[in-house]
Amino acid sequence: MLTEGLVVVHEGLGEEQQMLRRLVLKGPIAKTAKPGQFVAVQVQASSIPSYDPLLRRPLSIAEISPDRDEITLLYRIQGRGTEILARVRCGEKLSVMGPLGNGFSLPEVGELWLVAGGIGIFPLYALAQNALAHGLIVRLFWGGENALFIKNAGLAAWQALGIPIHLSTLDGILGDKGLVTEQVQGRLSQLFGQTRQTDLLGPRQISVATCGPKKMLQAVTKLCMHFAVPVQVSLEERMGCAVGACLGCVCTLIDETGTLIHRKVCQDGPVFRGEEVVWDESC
Amino acid sequence: MLTEGLVVVHEGLGEEQQMLRRLVLKGPIAKTAKPGQFVAVQVQASSIPSYDPLLRRPLSIAEISPDRDEITLLYRIQGRGTEILARVRCGEKLSVMGPLGNGFSLPEVGELWLVAGGIGIFPLYALAQNALAHGLIVRLFWGGENALFIKNAGLAAWQALGIPIHLSTLDGILGDKGLVTEQVQGRLSQLFGQTRQTDLLGPRQISVATCGPKKMLQAVTKLCMHFAVPVQVSLEERMGCAVGACLGCVCTLIDETGTLIHRKVCQDGPVFRGEEVVWDESC
């Protein structure tokens, strides 16, 4: 769906040096969007006839308010596109394609662990809200560079959800010192020791949804597979069309027969089952 | 000189459908600018890293306030560049090159006739102010499409100068019906009949400064030459560098020896002596 999203909120998220922004768009997308889906946004107000930057920017849907017809996008100013996007003012309209791709699927029962690295936290918020609404137990593991980043990137909003939160920072000033994967590993071994998860689909089943740097997604997937914990990963790739037409954004999966296949992050993803993803860069 | 001009005023000039804008920039340019000179403006706030549109836009300096360090640019939204320029907001900064080119030269004495076609009126205002300040008699001949345009394009400001104004419109609803050149011709023949202007450099010498469509400049020049009235014309041409380095903006002149030569509108102009200009398109 192609719509003109009215900018109703566009503000800094936390302190300026974090270069984070919160953008709320009013439009019909909110009615159909699911957690884990994304939109492709034109970074300049539709009224500006400029071809540079040329392409839309893919941004995850961080919050969905169907009642108010609003979706929230959280983004970091990364390069030219987001830099220009950051200048768009309230009241202006942005051309938005979406909702795009397949989001996360909720487990019927049990505990949903969210594992986030850095700004990988953004798409997980909508998922947490959704999971809680469906009566699931939600637990967050979030690793970030330092306390400042985590506070600025929305910690308060997460705390407001009243769920258990396990933080990791490189300096250890907030949460544990180290990588988020270490905390996940610790808790998994605590639960299963040398064994693997057995009561699949049982009320205490644990499943994981994760988003962040590729290396982290790979590590989390390895852990989960080791303990037989189902894991969904949200991938990123450079996009052209964002609808599956250009084959620009493929990732490599391995199918049941063990053959390597390509899938489109934009259309078949961005969320995939961790065990099917081939992490080798050269694929 | 390359400077960052602070946008202190940016408003519509007259009614919206005329697509006219008034842009006041604060900066050192005002200290040195002369009537008839122009600036080359980047159409997007300097903070936007976009290469489309690529080039600066040449705009004449319509008003110069050295005391307030302000120059006024009046422009019509013509295409992509000015369309984007029109979106720049007060408080933003624009990269400006200027003052550029050679402006009009004031006659020592006598009457200065300003002949404007359409938006060719814009650069003449600063000249009128300057001429009046130097004790010259100033008279305006201005032709426009219709009354609406002329009212919107700043007639009031001209009337405030308290100089004689002769208007022409195609429909004749305001001023005479017809072309501005007809009024100029009428008045010149009235003054000189079959003769030519004789008391050159005398207190009653008449000289002309004109800006507008090429065809009009050509006609005015022809008239002036017929009556031996000195005439300065302000030319337009597409520009690349705006400083005389690329040879993109040449016009053709004929020198004393009668040979055709090229001059750069940006550096040698935009103001030339009418009699030296070769009007033939194919030069």
Place this chain on the structure above:
Amino acid sequence: MSPVDLSTMLAGIKLRNPVLTCSGTYGFGEEYAAYCPLEALGGITLKGITPLPRLGNSVPRLAETPAGLLNAVGLENPGLEQFIISYLPKVREMPTAVIANISGFSLEDYVQMAEAFQVNSGLAALEVNISCPNVKHGGMHFGTDPGSAEEVIAAVKAATDLPIIAKLSPNVTDIVGMARAAQRGGADALSLINTLLGMSIDIEQQRPLLANTFGGLSGPAIRPVAVRMVWQVAEAVDLPIIGMGGITTWQDAVEFFLAGATAISIGTGNFVNPQAPLEILQGIKGYCEKHGLPSVRNLVGLAHKA
């Protein structure tokens, strides 16, 4: 005034209108259906296929450049067999003209694919890509040497009863020479242009941005080169031209018609605005009305007469 006639003829194919979409940018037709109904289009050109399945290049496959896009997909496609089984049957149901696009790495490749596609397949035409610059050596040779171009087009022409559209590479010294070669080979129409060979470097990683090092440059940045080539070929060769290269607005499209294109095709422009084909169609109509032209066919080559 009676409504503008948008229909046109291209290489014997009657098209509802002259607005097509480019191979490799429009998938197999369905992907954009939600944004632009297929029945509104004059036709679509399918992603290039090869005899054998190809996984294509590694990622990154795309890099944005000023007003342009570099791509190095590497001709990923299901291969001829899969295509015939799972896609070709659908072609008849498609509410628009469907043009298949074939690529190969040997004369035999092209012939094998041409034989597989005949009029009874429901396809409207076969576009022969002799110019995909992404795959190392791939196609390039055919696309830059007039002799081989003529040879491959002739072989394809002999192998199928479908109209043949030769898609030319802009990465040549003499585009007119290539067009003439395609004509000698028996091409019924020409597609101009494919992408310009380019690359960009990640200055932080200090290595090429694309996994494939080189990529094909498309988008508004290349439009002046595309218009120039359409103009030159239109002056010299008497074949209908499908103009493409950076078309994003109706003004861009009109530029190609005036330069001599019989139809136009939109590629990267769909990424910028998935409704570009619709808006362009409207714009062309409006332009013809404004200029009192009864048919879009009256636009073709108009600027040459000036």
Place this chain on the structure above:
Amino acid sequence: MSPVDLSTMLAGIKLRNPVLTCSGTYGFGEEYAAYCPLEALGGITLKGITPLPRLGNSVPRLAETPAGLLNAVGLENPGLEQFIISYLPKVREMPTAVIANISGFSLEDYVQMAEAFQVNSGLAALEVNISCPNVKHGGMHFGTDPGSAEEVIAAVKAATDLPIIAKLSPNVTDIVGMARAAQRGGADALSLINTLLGMSIDIEQQRPLLANTFGGLSGPAIRPVAVRMVWQVAEAVDLPIIGMGGITTWQDAVEFFLAGATAISIGTGNFVNPQAPLEILQGIKGYCEKHGLPSVRNLVGLAHKA
């Protein structure tokens, strides 16, 4: 850490730094002096000159395109004699390396001009433009046929004791072949790239926008093509390269160094930002510091090693 060494050697010329300006975009040096002091530049390349004076093409000579600029100046210049009388004497006073750029329409033209410029003129080098695409037929032939390119470079080389920089046209199938031809001819360095041949049409007037119909495309739009050609030539030919084509920021410049350019040259970028050379110089310095490189020379070709 000791300051970054910005000096470099190019074809035996010692340059203060590797930032030059492009022929035809920087006049004869003085025009931009108020914006960018000449003594800050590594060198400047003068507007192309021909044996006889030329008025060049009619206007319009320029057309803006997406992230690009079309120009058809048509080699307007005062001619060799006037140049020698009124300009050459000033060269010695210029506080930077001055490279003359010569164009011609016959072998004799080139030889005549080469003979007129020797080391004692104070010029640092002679750039031979065999590729100006603006003038109908002009130069084009030399720029697209390896044989003639080799011939003209050899003739020029024999006629002067100045270092010879062969400036190549990108409008060829095989840029490496052209570079090799220039090397065989005895070129001491290569300039890559000249403009891409393009055109644009005024859809209201329904005629070409440029009086000359065709023009040369420059600016950011062509950068990916320029970087690709610099990369390809750097891999194949052992000659120093002056990289140009769309350079507007220091990041652009670094891209060319990493691709294999020994020096870079700024053309259209000056129009966008007349202080671009200064900012680019600063940026290169900062980049080298950040990456711990003692000299800008360490940047050259770095991305090939990845």
